[in-house]
Structures are given as C-alpha cells and as structure tokens.
Amino acid sequence: xxxxxxxxxxxxxxxxxxxxxxxxxxxxxxxxxxxxxxxxxxxxxxxxxxxxxxxxxxxxxxxxxxxxxxxxxxxxxxxxxxxxxxxxxxxxxxxxxxxxxxxxxxxxxxxxxxxxxxxxxxxxxxxxxxxxxxxxxxxxxxxxxxxxxxxxxxxxxxxxxxxxxxxxxxxxxxxxxxxxxxxxxxxxxxxxxxxxxxxxxxxxxxxxxxxxxxxxxxxxxxxxxxxxxxxxxxxxxxxxxxxxxxxxxxxxxxxxxxxxxxxxxxxxxxxxxxxxxxxx
Numbered sequence: 001x002x003x004x005x006x007x008x009x010x011x012x013x014x015x016x017x018x019x020x021x022x023x024x025x026x027x028x029x030x031x032x033x034x035x036x037x038x039x040x041x042x043x044x045x046x047x048x049x050x051x052x053x054x055x056x057x058x059x060x061x062x063x064x065x066x067x068x069x070x071x072x073x074x075x076x077x078x079x080x081x082x083x084x085x086x087x088x089x090x091x092x093x094x095x096x097x098x099x100x101x102x103x104x105x106x107x108x109x110x111x112x113x114x115x116x117x118x119x120x121x122x123x124x125x126x127x128x129x130x131x132x133x134x135x136x137x138x139x140x141x142x143x144x145x146x147x148x149x150x151x152x153x154x155x156x157x158x159x160x161x162x163x164x165x166x167x168x169x170x171x172x173x174x175x176x177x178x179x180x181x182x183x184x185x186x187x188x189x190x191x192x193x194x195x196x197x198x199x200x201x202x203x204x205x206x207x208x209x210x211x212x213x214x215x216x217x218x219x220x221x222x223x224x225x226x227x228x229x230x231x232x233x234x235x236x237x238x239x240x241x242x243x244x245x246x247x248x249x250x251x252x253x254x255x256x257x258x259x260x261x262x263x264x265x266x267x268x269x270x271x272x273x274x275x276x277x278x279x280x
Contacts, residue, residue, distance in 0.1 A: 036060070037088050040081065043135060047126035052109040053080040054135060057088040059095035062102040066277045069142045070150040070270050071128065071164070072107045073116060073157030076184070076195075083107035085256070090264045100271020104141060106148065108132065115184075115197045116153075116160025117207055128164055129171070143275065150177040150270050154259060155231075158183025162209035162216065169217050177273035179222040179246075179266045182254050185210055185234030210234065213242050220245045222269040224262035226252025245269075 037058040045052045057072075058064055074083045087105055094100045110116050110124040117125055137146030147168075153161030158180035165178045186192045187210070189201045198204040205211055221244035225235040231254065239247045246269055252258030 035084075035088055037092060038084055045127045045131055047123045047131055048109075048111070049121055052127070055080040055084055055107040056139075056141070057084060057091060057105040057107070059102050059104075060088075060092040062095060064104070065140045067141055068103045068149045068274050068277060069106050069136055070103060070152055071132070071148045071161070072105045073110060073151065073153035073160045073164070074107060075153075075155030075157050075182075077112045078154075078157070079112075080107040080109045085263070086260060087263060087267070090267045094264070094267050094271055099268055101274040102277070103149075103271065103274045105152075106132070106136070106141075110157070110160065113156075113195065113197050114160075115156055115195075115207075116163055117198075119197070119199070124160075125163065125167060129167055145173075147173060148175070149275050150175050150179070150273055152179040152181070152266055152270060153183070154181045155254065156184045159185065159209060163207055165219050166207075166209070166212060166215040169215060169219070174217065175219055176275065177220045177222070177270055178216075179224075179269050181224045181259060181262045181266060182226065182229050182231060183209075183223070183235055183238070184231055185238050186231070187234045187237065210238060210241075213238075216242065220273060222246035222248075222266065224248045224265065226250065226254065226258040228253040229258070230254050 037060045039056040041054045042051050043054055072083055072087065074080065091105065095102050111122060114122065114124050132148065133142060133146035136142035142148060151161045151164050161178055161180050165175055168175050189204065192198065192204055221242060223235060223239055223244045223246065225232055227249055229252065236249065252261065
C-alpha cells in the first residue's frame with residue numbers, strides 16, 4: 001500500500017540506498033513530501049565539517065516533548081531527506097493502533113559513501129555519538145541525556161547501525177535494540193575495495209561487523225533481507241552467527257519495493273523496546 005509519505009518521494013522510492021558496486025552514480029535529489037509530522041532542519045556538524053540535515057519523524061497526534069528517539073541511518077548515496085519515505089505514516093499507524101508506544105525516528109546526513117566511519121576529515125560516527133545527543137537534548141527529545149534508545153539502518157546504514165551499536169557498548173551506553181534491513185555486509189575485501197570507502201583491508205577489518213559480533217553483546221537484533229538481494233550471502237552468515245531475535249529472509253531485492261515490506265516490521269520491532277518517556 002502506498003502511503004502519503006511514500007507518494008511524496010516519487011519514482012526514487014525510499015531513496016535509502018543506491019549501492020551500485022564500484023560505480024558511483026549519484027541519484028537526483030527528490031523533494032521531501034510536505035508532512036506535518038516531519039521536521040526538517042539544517043545544523044552544523046563539527047564532526048563532519050559541514051552543514052547536515054536533520055529529519056525528525058513523529059507519530060501524528062502525539063505530544064512530542066520527551067519522545068524517545070530511534071536513529072535511522074541511510075544507505076549509500078542516500079541522505080536524511082530521502083530517508084523519510086513511508087516511515088512517518090507507518091509510525092503513525094503503529095502508534096494509533098496501540099501496537100507500539102509513541103516514539104520518533106531521526107535521520108541525519110552521514111555521507112554518500114562513508115560507511116558511517118571516520119575518513120578524510122569526515123567522522124559521521126563521532127557525529128552520531130557526540131553531536132546527535134546534544135541536538136536531541138536541545139529539542140527536548142531522547143532520553144535524559146538525549147541519547148537515542150535504538151538504531152535502524154538500511155544497506156550501508158545497516159553496516160553503520162551495527163558499528164554504532166558496538167560503539168555505544170564500548171561507551172557503556174547500550175542501545176535497547178538494533179534493526180538492519182538489506183545490510184551491506186560484504187564478505188570479501190576485493191568487493192569492498194571497489195567501493196573505495198576504506199583506506200585498506202586492515203581499516204575495513206577493524207570495524208567490519210562480521211568480525212566483531214561479540215562486540216554487539218546482548219543487544220536485541222532484528223534483520224531483514226530479500227533473497228535476491230546482493231547482500232543476502234553476508235546477511236545469512238550474520239544471522240547464523242549472531243542469532244538475532246528477528247531474522248526475516250523473504251523474496252525481494254535490494255530496492256524500495258522490498259524496503260516497503262520490511263520497514264513497517266522494523267517500526268513494530270523497535271516499538272517493542274521503547275523506554276518510558278522522560279518527563280519535561
């Protein structure tokens with residue numbers, strides 16, 4: 001079913017990932033649909049040395065002050081504005097039906113080919129760990145310290161979500177849940193090298209989630225991937241080793257059609273771990 005939010009994205013689908021192997025093809029920008037429950041802001045990120053967009057997605061008809069927040073990390077050559085898709089509508093429906101408590105999603109620009117790690121003076125992971133909590137706190141969102149309670153990601157964003165989960169564990173600030181859709185879990189260096197996202201194999205190996213499964217500790221995991229997805233091999237290997245709470249592999253490819261099937265389930269999964277809203 002096409003929601004009003006998705007219709008506003010147009011032919012580009014959800015715009016969360018345009019992974020094309022070694023070919024760098026930047027998709028055309030698509031205007032964000034005008035929705036009352038989506039707030040778009042631009043802030044300066046010291047970690048990234050540039051202006052970045054913040055896109056906060058709320059459930060309709062809910063008081064926003066103190067809402068817990070789940071990060072939503074975009075895919076390769078995506079950005080925060082194109083991450084909205086149908087998420088605001090699916091979130092509204094889930095909250096209105098009583099399936100989940102109220103919470104919000106926050107998408108932020110992480111770079112087109114960053115894999116959400118530090119490179120060339122650009123550090124999106126530092127932004128997520130240090131700046132996002134401050135931005136959320138300034139807006140009266142998130143936990144007592146402004147920290148997101150959960151993280152979700154698609155494609156490259158799935159890679160980033162697992163890395164973020166590991167970093168939060170290292171900081172003794174564990175997330176309550178992590179959800180990944182069509183995660184870019186590449187199983188060999190030659191294929192990853194074509195993406196030109198890491199300095200060398202050692203750089204990649206140091207943060208590759210597949211090599212650091214123990215670092216995820218006991219965080220509840222949800223995994224979704226289409227059986228015709230280019231990353232299904234790595235995803236199946238991850239599922240076998242990580243034993244996630246939810247592991248869904250069903251017909252579909254690495255595209256918005258599959259994401260439209262998976263993301264409503266992601267909303268429900270994340271909604272099962274929402275903390276109590278902090279009082280203002």
